[in-house]
Amino acid sequence: MLLTVNAHGAGEYAPWLRDVLLLALAALASDAPDEQPDLLGADELALLAALGQGPAIEEAATRQTLQALLDDGISRTDPRRPAILDGETTLTFGELDASAEETARLLLSRGMGPGDRVGVLAGRTWRTVVAFAGILRAGLVYVPVDPEQPAERIRALITRVNAATVLGSEQDLSRSMLPENVRCEVPRLSAGSGFARSHRAKPADPAYVIFTSGSTGAPRPVLVSQGAVAALHSALAATVYAEAVAPLTVAVNSPAAFDASIKQLIQLASGHTLCLMSERTRQDPPRCRPIIVSSGWTFSTAHRHSYGCSSTPAPRSRCCRACC
Structure with missing residues (x-):
């Protein structure tokens, strides 16, 4: 019997399709039809193994910290360049530097020390980014919480990580119904006067805590180290942002x-x-277009539940990447 398969248009995947078809036919002709056949050919298995391994991370990257990367990156960037655009407010790198510094000073003045957790009612505004930078500068641990959740759930998450301070906007802090002595509004400054950092983080120190969704029970906090995030930054720079x-x-x-x-x-x-x-806006692609044009996006990453695109004529590989 002669079997002809038209793989026109399959391109580089044609050999894989051939391998799958041959393995499937072999399984059908097998004396053990109830066994689960292996439908991956040798070439596809080799590629999947390579993708699973990922690019090698330089040893130096594993000795870095997120704290040092952020402080160095923010301080060496032109202070006039925009650092944050949120649709209503623009902060330059100079303003971000000063505001992060003041946030760090504020947290340290409240008696917080290395490794202490700081909750953040993390809305989609400049305050979340300033809180992120300021918390890490102080050697503390960033714990973002969705401010749109019910107040009872927010309190439960904050209690779970034993956060003595929660940063956010005045509106979100009020709606959360957290105790007054815990709430702290994120400051905004145009100029600073030196680093407030009193603790130089080490790669093994905690950087942030993310809660699981809780779809299979109560949300659980997951702790991520400074060194792990620094290695992530290095890997992204070498792959997703390599063309920048x-x-x-x-x-x-x-x-x-x-x-x-x-x-x-x-x-x-x-x-x-x-x-x-x-x-x-992020859930309504037509509303994204004027934001893209006015903000001048040159890069967007997206996960499977996000919408990401770009209006620039730069190569697609630079403008839009799927980061699941």
Whole structure:
């Protein structure tokens, strides 16, 4: 019997399709039809193994900390360059530096020390980014929480990580119904006077805590180290952002309480501008277009529940990447 298969248009995947077909036919002709056949050919298995391994991380990257990367990146970027765009407010790198510094001073003045958790009612505004940078500068641990959740759930999450201070906007803090002595509004300054950092973090020190969704029970806190996030930054710079020859404008699609947002926030260490979209905008692609044009996006990453695109004529590989 002669079997002809038209693989026109399959391109580089044609050999894989051939392998799958041959393995499937062999399984059908097998004396053990009830066994689960292996339908991956040798070439496809080799590629999947390589993708699972990922690029090698330089040893130096594993000795870095997120704290040092952010401080160095923010301080060496042109202070006049926009650091944060949120649709209503623009902060330059100079203003971000000063505001993060004041946030660090404020937290340390409240008696907080290395490794202490700081809750953040992480809305899609400049305050979340300032809180992120200020908490890490102080050697503390960033714990983002969705401010749109019920007040009872917010209190439960804050209690779970034993956070003595919660940062946010005045409106979100009031709605959370947290005790007055815990609430702290994120400051905004135009100039600072030196680093407030009293603790130099080490790679093994904690950087942030992200809660699981709780879909199978109560949300659980997951702790991520300084060194792990520094290695993530190095890996992204070598792959997703490898073609960047100048500072980009990076769209922040992911919810701040979702782990994927860290991939975008840490781009401040490379001098990139962050563009935060409102929840309403990110779920409505037609509303994105004027934001894209006015903000001048040059790069957007997206996970499977986010919408990411770019209006620039740069290569697609630079403008839009899927980071699941």
